[in-house]
Amino acid sequence: MTTLAIIGGQVLLPDLTVERADLLVDRDAGEIVEIGSDLEGDERLDASGGLVIPGLVNGHCHVAMSLLRGYADDKPLDAWLREDIWPAEGALTAEDVRAGAELGLLEMIEAGTTAFADMYFEVGEIVEAVETAGVRARLGHGIVTVGKDDAAARADAEESLAVAREFAGAADGRISTAFMPHSLTTVGTEYLEEFVPKARDAGVPIHYHANETDEEVAPIVEEEGVRPLVYAAERGILEPQDFLAHAVHVDREEIDLLAERGTGVIHCPASNMKLASGMAPVEEMREAGVTVGIGTDGAASNNDLDPFGEARDAAMVGKLASGDASAVPADAVVGMATAGSADAVGIEGGRLEEGAPADIAVVDLDSAHLTPRHDLVSHLAYAVRGSDVRHTVCGGEVLMRNREVLTLDSEGVRERAQKRAEAVAERA
Numbered sequence: 001m002t003t004l005a006i007i008g009g010q011v012l013l014p015d016l017t018v019e020r021a022d023l024l025v026d027r028d029a030g031e032i033v034e035i036g037s038d039l040e041g042d043e044r045l046d047a048s049g050g051l052v053i054p055g056l057v058n059g060h061c062h063v064a065m066s067l068l069r070g071y072a073d074d075k076p077l078d079a080w081l082r083e084d085i086w087p088a089e090g091a092l093t094a095e096d097v098r099a100g101a102e103l104g105l106l107e108m109i110e111a112g113t114t115a116f117a118d119m120y121f122e123v124g125e126i127v128e129a130v131e132t133a134g135v136r137a138r139l140g141h142g143i144v145t146v147g148k149d150d151a152a153a154r155a156d157a158e159e160s161l162a163v164a165r166e167f168a169g170a171a172d173g174r175i176s177t178a179f180m181p182h183s184l185t186t187v188g189t190e191y192l193e194e195f196v197p198k199a200r201d202a203g204v205p206i207h208y209h210a211n212e213t214d215e216e217v218a219p220i221v222e223e224e225g226v227r228p229l230v231y232a233a234e235r236g237i238l239e240p241q242d243f244l245a246h247a248v249h250v251d252r253e254e255i256d257l258l259a260e261r262g263t264g265v266i267h268c269p270a271s272n273m274k275l276a277s278g279m280a281p282v283e284e285m286r287e288a289g290v291t292v293g294i295g296t297d298g299a300a301s302n303n304d305l306d307p308f309g310e311a312r313d314a315a316m317v318g319k320l321a322s323g324d325a326s327a328v329p330a331d332a333v334v335g336m337a338t339a340g341s342a343d344a345v346g347i348e349g350g351r352l353e354e355g356a357p358a359d360i361a362v363v364d365l366d367s368a369h370l371t372p373r374h375d376l377v378s379h380l381a382y383a384v385r386g387s388d389v390r391h392t393v394c395g396g397e398v399l400m401r402n403r404e405v406l407t408l409d410s411e412g413v414r415e416r417a418q419k420r421a422e423a424v425a426e427r428a
């Protein structure tokens, strides 16, 4: 066994208490073997003056969209997608997707993110980028059937199925997959009915957008006579292993249905605010027992992939939505950004304990905006920034040491992304 010792820091435990301790990692198994004092390892990471936390889990992203960061802002979802994002995405080549994915992964590692769930296209490129970057991911191809003839729609659904089958278990098991209809209004019922049973046969979960805007709810209520998540349950895509992004416009019946079915929800507060989609009833969902995680969504609607910013937004918007300052408290959002997201998307992690995957971030507390230190969970929720992360570790591999990313060539990744983004804007 070769070991890594993370020493001299304070450690955030699964019950969200903080203890002064060292961590010992078995690098071969990729697991935490001991949390205790005076631990020694073959390799060491200095955590003195730092807080050792589980690597953050970004529950819903389109990582390659980092190439479209700042390309189009200040429009509602429908116009933003149709006028700007879809035409630009139509101009993306496989190489562009690769460059955007590497850029997003660089940003994630720099901010302590060790796992994410993604939906995009050219997924083979994203798989290779994740293999190199060293994080964990649940990846898949997003299906859109509206506006396509039957042959093109079926080909898109077949692609999502093929990707889910092909890449499950890739990167030594760090990559898992899902079948990914884009949303309940952009994929026709007949395609869900035909392909969801095939995804079940392949043993993969379903990841989709749901109830993001009012415009996504009304057509289903009109045409089907039921709320969208009742429709989803009837189509067989509201199972415990499934997870959906947004759930902004959900009613009481839908919240109870989510809790009863055990389907995970990924809350994306920055994206919901920026596109003025609405405020998700996070406190009600939590109280009902729904598994809620946090996601950044794509960088084009955020515009960064900072999990700490997202946790802070979740707390703030949760309070506004409830009209109650005690709603969605600090410990809730810290839990949602770690174990909550991990559980919702079905990725192991989100907790520092013996036997858990060694997915770890070390936050440097030595700065003005983190002084004084009354309550470190409060700091994680409200004051820490992604740029405070000193080291990032996934599966026992050090991905960033002292803010230097070791698995990606930071300068090269940024240069390629800049060049490709300029060319895409010209072609779109």
Ligand SMILES: [Zn+2]
Pocket: 060, 061, 062, 209, 245, 297, 298
């Ligand atoms: Zn999304």
